[in-house]
Each structure stands twice: as structure tokens, then as C-alpha cells.
Amino acid sequence: xxxxxxxxxxxxxxxxxxxxxxxxxxxxxxxxxxxxxxxxxxxxxxxxxxxxxxxxxxxxxxxxxxxxxxxxxxxxxxxxxxxxxxxxxxxxxxxxxxxxxxxxxxxxxxxxxxxxxxxxxxxxxxxxxxxxxxxxxxxxxxxxxxxxxxxxxxxxxxxxxxxxxxxxxxxxxxxxxxxxxxxxxxxxxxxxxxxxxxxxxxxxxxxxxxxxxxxxxxxxxxxxxxxxxxxxxxxxxxxxxxxxxxxxxxxxxxxxxxxxxxxxxxxxxxxxxxx
Numbered sequence: 001x002x003x004x005x006x007x008x009x010x011x012x013x014x015x016x017x018x019x020x021x022x023x024x025x026x027x028x029x030x031x032x033x034x035x036x037x038x039x040x041x042x043x044x045x046x047x048x049x050x051x052x053x054x055x056x057x058x059x060x061x062x063x064x065x066x067x068x069x070x071x072x073x074x075x076x077x078x079x080x081x082x083x084x085x086x087x088x089x090x091x092x093x094x095x096x097x098x099x100x101x102x103x104x105x106x107x108x109x110x111x112x113x114x115x116x117x118x119x120x121x122x123x124x125x126x127x128x129x130x131x132x133x134x135x136x137x138x139x140x141x142x143x144x145x146x147x148x149x150x151x152x153x154x155x156x157x158x159x160x161x162x163x164x165x166x167x168x169x170x171x172x173x174x175x176x177x178x179x180x181x182x183x184x185x186x187x188x189x190x191x192x193x194x195x196x197x198x199x200x201x202x203x204x205x206x207x208x209x210x211x212x213x214x215x216x217x218x219x220x221x222x223x224x225x226x227x228x229x230x231x232x233x234x235x236x237x238x239x240x241x242x243x244x245x246x247x248x249x250x251x252x253x254x255x256x257x258x259x260x261x262x263x264x265x266x267x268x269x270x271x272x273x274x275x
Contacts, residue, residue, distance in 0.1 A: 015041070104139065120161065167235075
């Protein structure tokens with residue numbers, strides 16, 4: 001068993017949250033949420049801070065170990081991983097400078113469990129011109145290729161984070177007006193199809209089927225969150241080796257502090273055990 005003390009010994013809770021700036025989220029109560037969420041592993045995206053800039057209430061949170069990856073560009077992108085015990089190992093590179101320079105990935109090992117925390121690129125350029133779509137799709141494919149040997153070997157793997165893509169029409173409130181918007185383009189949606197067709201499972205849909213109105217991001221304009229005019233662009237995908245340990249999948253839309261909300265899964269703690 002990995003040296004990962006759990007909040008509740010009957011389950012392992014893994015949570016993902018795009019915090020839209022860890023410094024801003026901390027001012028909005030992130031540290032209090034962390035203490036009360038019952039999580040054991042938390043993957044954060046869009047941290048937008050270096051490790052030295054992470055506020056003390058988070059960086060020094062009692063009972064937590066932190067690992068932070070920042071982009072070369074200040075105040076941009078970045079991911080963070082908080083866990084009840086230290087990871088056995090953390091990989092942050094996709095092997096290409098154009099990806100690694102943006103600080104978008106952590107692949108952490110906890111015993112047998114592998115957790116890939118990713119902040120997938122947005123396809124829109126500065127003028128919403130779709131100029132970043134090729135880069136975005138290349139990131140998807142590079143991560144898929146990195147994890148494929150683990151998936152094929154039967155390892156329990158979770159891929160969590162902000163995928164910046166709504167997979168199906170049910171995953172956004174207004175699909176008809178967004179077919180030409182990055183985040184719902186055919187090529188972007190097809191990439192998620194490819195993951196699912198090759199053995200990965202969308203844990204939320206697996207547990208809850210085609211429930212409507214389940215979103216993880218809302219624009220701050222037009223009171224969209226209060227009206228639940230949102231998108232489900234954050235996911236936890238599970239490999240076949242992880243699916244046997246899946247107990248529940250959830251979205252917490254009532255948690256404030258970012259334009260995204262937390263989501264996650266509860267697993268059987270036996271997922272950590274080395275065979």
C-alpha cells in the first residue's frame with residue numbers, strides 16, 4: 001500500500017478543480033474548502049502562480065503535500081497537486097518544449113494508482129480565431145501516447161482536469177449556437193471520442209448517464225452561473241484498470257471561488273495496492 005493516509009479509510013477521494021488563479025481562489029476561501037472537502041488527492045488547473053507565490057494557507061496547509069508546476073510566462077496556466085501523502089513520483093514533461101513551457105501537466109504515482117492532472121489548452125487564439133486548435137489537439141494526442149502503455153498494461157490511471165472541450169450536446173446549455181466555437185468544434189469533440197473508443201471512460205457519465213444540466217464552467221458574464229447556462233469541460237477519465245475501483249463520480253456546482261467548480265471520483269482504497 002502506498003504511504004497515502006486517507007481522510008476516510010473506506011474510500012479514496014480524488015478531486016479536480018480549475019481554480020482560475022490560486023491566489024484569487026485563496027482569497028475566496030479555497031483553504032477552508034480544502035480542509036472540508038474530504039479529499040485525499042486534489043488536482044488543480046490554471047494555478048497562475050509559481051510555487052513561491054502560492055499563498056501560505058495553501059502551501060502550508062496542515063496534512064497536505066504540494067507539488068506545483070508553473071508556465072514560463074508569468075501569471076499564465078500552471079497546475080498543482082495536493083495530496084495527503086507525497087507522491088511516489090511526479091512527471092511533468094510531454095517531451096516537447098512547446099507543451100512543457102506552458103506548465104500544463106503532472107503525472108503522479110501513488111502506489112499502483114497513476115493520476116494525470118492536465119490543463120488542456122484552449123483552442124482560441126487572441127482573436128478567437130481557432131489558431132490554437134492544432135496545438136490543443138497535439139497536446140491531447142501527446143498525453144494519450146504517454147499514458148497508452150500504462151493503460152494497455154492494466155494500470156489504474158485517472159486523467160483529470162480542464163479538458164476545455166464539451167464532448168456532446170448534452171454537455172453545454174446552448175449547443176446549437178456553439179458549433180463554431182472552440183471548445184465544441186467537431187475536431188475537438190472527436191478527440192474525446194477517440195479516447196473513449198480506445199478504452200477510457202468518462203466517469204461522470206458512467207455513473208449518472210445522460211443527466212442534463214451537469215456543468216463545470218460558466219462564463220462570468222450575464223449571470224450565467226445563477227441561470228446554469230454552462231459547459232461541462234472538466235472531466236475525470238478512467239482507464240479499464242481503474243474502473244473496477246470506481247465507487248462514485250460527482251460534480252459540486254455549488255462550490256464557489258472560481259468560474260469552474262470542483263468535480264471528482266471516490267475509489268476503493270485498494271486501488272493504491274501494488275500487485
